[in-house]
Amino acid sequence: MNGNVIVGQSGGPTAVINSSLAGVFKTAKDRGAKKIYGMCNGIKGLLDEKYVDLTEKLDSTMAIDLLKRTPASALGSCRYKLPEVSEGKEIYERIFEILKKLDVKFFFYIGGNDSMDTIKKLSEYANLVKSDIRFMGVPKTIDNDLAVTDHTPGYGSAAKFIAATMKEIIRDGHVYDSPTISIVEIMGRNAGWLTAAAALAKSDDCEGVDLIYLPEKVFDVDHFISKINELSKKGKSIVVAVSEGVKVADGRFVFELAEHVEFVDAFGHKQMSGTAKFLANKITAVLGLKARAIELSTLQRCAAHMTSRTDITEAYNVGGAAVKAAFEGESGKVVVIKRVSDDPYMVITETADVNKIANIEKKIPLEWITDDDYVTQELIHYIHPLIQAELSPIMVDGLPRHLNLTL
């Protein structure tokens, strides 16, 4: 193999982003790469010449198996957008100089649609300066909002955690004889894929959530309140899944509605109530019913103790497929997942032009959202295979063991 490999992670972490790192590393090693470097904190760290030699850090099959089970970006991440070449040529020169020094011929970047912009720009610059370095994108995001690919690694595990947790919250919510109302806020500013996963809670042994609100559809606060009022008359507990990103007709986020009042704490700092908190308070204020707000928060993107085996394997495979494609000559591409069969569920990987993916958001088709504030069977059917099977954590001393590259 002619030349070395470098790999970086970028954007928000997921529970399986390190499985993709493991896939890049293992495949590159198996296919004869001599040195495999890891950028510390993505392209931003690379610019400061911060990198590690992964061949030293990942020197056993145990280390690789632990890496697959470690949440968040093991190499560190960044949110850094490269300037246009015309506006920052020296940054590109600097990056290529560092890559030359390390004899890197293959560059892999694991990230979402923003991070794929880095692959787009670097591969364009490589063309411009006639460099033979190959640049490949490896997709990840819990948000599942990448174009072209059937779905994105990281989503299946987050969806599984959300569905499992909703089942537990529903059981908890049905405990008392006086009905409770739980408003569960789920991540997703613009796309509702994560919130939609709450629908999977409904099964033989679970009542499921009662209402689902996604950012793809305009949120009507009055309609919501009347829905809750209607359901509350049945005398049963209510569980609502709502995306943090739902917006009202004038384009404001629901969590911004509270801004209208002077909402400052003792230190003059303006407070922003969460979406669920705002809706729970509104229910209490208008209907006089007790409602609790639950934010799944950071847990939904880092719950490595509850991953989908389907997802973690696909995350590994897209890493490996990126190496294969680059080693065979491709550049300026992103590995995507193509679903070749729904039942039985079967997928293959392909590569797609990075221009079709960088900076583009894929949302839920409106026809998959029902008029009675729920989602269709088609949407459930789409998510269902992505949460199947488990990869057991390696439990040491009572807790899931991780691989910590920074200690």
Place this chain on the structure above:
Amino acid sequence: MNGNVIVGQSGGPTAVINSSLAGVFKTAKDRGAKKIYGMCNGIKGLLDEKYVDLTEKLDSTMAIDLLKRTPASALGSCRYKLPEVSEGKEIYERIFEILKKLDVKFFFYIGGNDSMDTIKKLSEYANLVKSDIRFMGVPKTIDNDLAVTDHTPGYGSAAKFIAATMKEIIRDGHVYDSPTISIVEIMGRNAGWLTAAAALAKSDDCEGVDLIYLPEKVFDVDHFISKINELSKKGKSIVVAVSEGVKVADGRFVFELAEHVEFVDAFGHKQMSGTAKFLANKITAVLGLKARAIELSTLQRCAAHMTSRTDITEAYNVGGAAVKAAFEGESGKVVVIKRVSDDPYMVITETADVNKIANIEKKIPLEWITDDDYVTQELIHYIHPLIQAELSPIMVDGLPRHLNLTL
């Protein structure tokens, strides 16, 4: 066996309270009980003659194994305090009339220190009216605040979930090169046992949390801010575990400090910020640093997908031991856990007078809290065995399966 059995659940649910229910049921059945009834929504439901025949509902070993893995009170719960006999004799007469109708001779109540008040009063009334019905308490609470017993079933699993989740949040917090500050709010209004479990995150593969604040010690906001300021200068991410119940010197909860400002939303409803949210805002306001608040919320008491095998087995055993004791003639007692050896960890069950447990809260000894805002090795050593080993969820269609008695 002379007479039937009835069992109820009361107070806040836990991830393993149903394992105690399984222990009561299975042991009573094995020891020859003919009918085993379950009160729906505890003593409150029983007063309305709401009960189920558990011998019908739990008719297979599979059902019992699913029940052990089902979070929240499968029979439903209540928060209901019996009046003193002198103030509500008719309620006692009504209960004993119902028990007579069902030919119940053994009454088991699974709950915390408030619920044990029910066992106390019913057994006292039984003495008063010379009834031969036996009343036994089965301990449960995630809060671990019951007196006499070494620890309380439900605590170990919540502690394990908290420690595992803290490890994941710590990994997530260390992702970016610019340090982040995470304030994680953990349950416990008066006792800090749950928050202290965050200390278990520190291990070979994890930096651990930086600061731990428990309600047993007065919280000083200025001191907290100066601690954060000091730590932030090291340029590393910070993770803080704080109990929802921390109080300042004048006795107010920290979350009440925000009340001083007119804190009303668009509907005139007074808002209460959480403890973590208040502290995160304060950090931003005073130090100009970005801080995020994470509430573990309901998840810590219902995460049945991540239970401690030690805890779930002990939960089962205290249920069984209560039956054994009652069948052998005891009444007005609570089953407690006695740690007979620390290393290796070994426990036995005993019974204790309900008067020593009902309405009493056990807090963390002050000498287990350090001056540098952390906890001692003694406290870690105490919790450590309680989170060991796992009971794998039974995964069906990608999600943990529960036993739903109410569907």
